[in-house]
Amino acid sequence: MSITIEINGERETVDVAADTPLLWTLRDVIGLTGTKFGCGIAQCGACTVHIDGQPVRSCLLPVGSIGDRKVTTIEGVGATEAGRKIQKAWLGLEVVQCGYCQSGQIMSAAALLAKTPDPNDADIDAAMAGNICRCGTYVRIRAAIKQAARSA
Numbered sequence: 001m002s003i004t005i006e007i008n009g010e011r012e013t014v015d016v017a018a019d020t021p022l023l024w025t026l027r028d029v030i031g032l033t034g035t036k037f038g039c040g041i042a043q044c045g046a047c048t049v050h051i052d053g054q055p056v057r058s059c060l061l062p063v064g065s066i067g068d069r070k071v072t073t074i075e076g077v078g079a080t081e082a083g084r085k086i087q088k089a090w091l092g093l094e095v096v097q098c099g100y101c102q103s104g105q106i107m108s109a110a111a112l113l114a115k116t117p118d119p120n121d122a123d124i125d126a127a128m129a130g131n132i133c134r135c136g137t138y139v140r141i142r143a144a145i146k147q148a149a150r151s152a
Contacts (some may be wrong), residue, residue, distance in 0.1 A: 005011025005066045007032070007074025024048045025063045025071060031035050034074035034103050038132070045131030048104035049073050055111040055127075074103035082113035093144045098134035106117035109145050118149050 004013045007030065014029045025034045025050070035058055036062045038046030042057035049055050049058045050072040077083030089095075106130070110113035112119055119127070122147050133141065 019062045022061045022063045023058040032073050034065045045104040046101050048107040055108045077110050083110040085151050086110045089144040089148040095140040095144050097137050101133045
């Protein structure tokens with residue numbers, strides 16, 4: 001089946017079944033490998049992308065359900081103001097340890113900043129809930145979100 005979706009501002013037509021998870025369409029068909037497979041049950045957050053600016057787990061989301069909504073991946077989030085701020089803070093504070101979860105963490109953090117430019121701890125906790133970091137970089141993640149919020 002031929003499906004056309006907008007990813008990072010570009011229209012892509014893919015030949016996949018409508019029930020193919022967006023994650024596998026992004027990685028295996030389109031070649032955008034920044035979005036990671038983690039748990040496969042939408043619980044760990046490694047596969048987080050934005051659909052119309054909202055963070056969603058792509059491992060269970062059927063590509064056929066996207067329709068006209070816009071998909072942003074880790075490869076494209078730097079084109080947004082919130083994404084640029086988060087990425088700069090992530091690098092500046094050396095948040096990454098192993099790095100596997102970081103694309104999902106960054107996507108959730110960027111969505112938070114886009115919606116709530118000056119988040120408090122409760123906002124951060126709510127937005128980042130479900131994004132698991134096996135290396136335990138949560139303190140640096142919180143610091144990077146706060147730094148990004150303060151940056152101009």
